[in-house]
Amino acid sequence: AQSVTQPDIHITVSEGASLELRCNYSYGATPYLFWYVQSPGQGLQLLLKYFSGDTLVQGIKGFEAEFKRSQSSFNLRKPSVHWSDAAEYFCAVGEDTDKLIFGTGTRLQVFP
Amino acid sequence: EPEVTQTPSHQVTQMGQEVILRCVPISNHLYFYWYRQILGQKVEFLVSFYNNEISEKSEIFDDQFSVERPDGSNFTLKIRSTKLEDSAMYFCASSGNSGPTDTQYFGPGTRLTVL
Numbered sequence: 001a002q003s004v005t006q007p008d009i010h011i012t013v014s015e016g017a018s019l020e021l022r023c024n025y026s027y028g029a030t031p032y033l034f035w036y037v038q039s040p041g042q043g044l045q046l047l048l049k050y051f052s053g054d055t056l057v058q059g060i061k062g063f064e065a066e067f068k069r070s071q072s073s074f075n076l077r078k079p080s081v082h083w084s085d086a087a088e089y090f091c092a093v094g095e096d097t098d099k100l101i102f103g104t105g106t107r108l109q110v111f112p
Numbered sequence: 113e114p115e116v117t118q119t120p121s122h123q124v125t126q127m128g129q130e131v132i133l134r135c136v137p138i139s140n141h142l143y144f145y146w147y148r149q150i151l152g153q154k155v156e157f158l159v160s161f162y163n164n165e166i167s168e169k170s171e172i173f174d175d176q177f178s179v180e181r182p183d184g185s186n187f188t189l190k191i192r193s194t195k196l197e198d199s200a201m202y203f204c205a206s207s208g209n210s211g212p213t214d215t216q217y218f219g220p221g222t223r224l225t226v227l
Contacts, residue, residue, distance in 0.1 A: 004154075032213065043116060044155075044203065044218035051213055090155060098143060098168060098207075100216060102155035 002027045004093050006103035014111050015083050021076040021106050023065075023091030032094035033074040035065055038105075039087045047089075050074065061085070086110045114138045116219035118204050124225045125194055133189045133222045135204030144187045145205040145216060146179065148172075155203065161187065194226045 003026045013019055025031055032051050036044040048059025055067040065076045074091060091103045117136045125131050137144050146158040159169040161179050178190045187206075191198055201223050205216040 036218070041121075041220060043118075043220040044205075046215050046217075049215070092155075094213075098145065098160040098216075099157040099170075100147075100155075101157070102147075104152075104154050 004103035010107045012109040019078045023074045034092040036090045118219035122223045135187045137206030141206035143207045147203045148200040150200040199226045
């Protein structure tokens, strides 16, 4: 069965530091991969998605993610974190239908 | 920017009561979804809906659950007889097209607490 693992429940970084959030998936075919962010009181907002082509995907708010088939990973990165990036981040994989399968999320805390 | 809205933001109910969670999808979207997240667990797919019928549902979506698009703007999730384990955050989403390549836009969620 398809699954998504986000091994880090909670990450704390200093403002200006680089960030990498990990995501591993289990899926037989070429996956459709997504990163969503949820700020307090807000809905899930799409940061970026990967379907095919270039394995390095650029998203909104300065985020990028790299698809590595050999490692079954789709890690999210940002070179310099801002205090406003504090939120919950969800990795998800899409099947050939409409269903998205989410990971448990990583809560990011940013210190000034 | 258009957005998905959900009401109420928080609903408290007694076990065995019926609840209706409401969503207003983005106006020109045709595909609608409900997901839920039990505290500390994954966001889970419940159901997708298109052309006034369910297109896919998960094993969670049993006979206690139903969805409806009663008019041109609202999309509702009804739980007929709530259980304690139905306590969760419920997210509505919509997309313009079907399939995983089209972005699903999510609402802010309704937190359901069953006492």
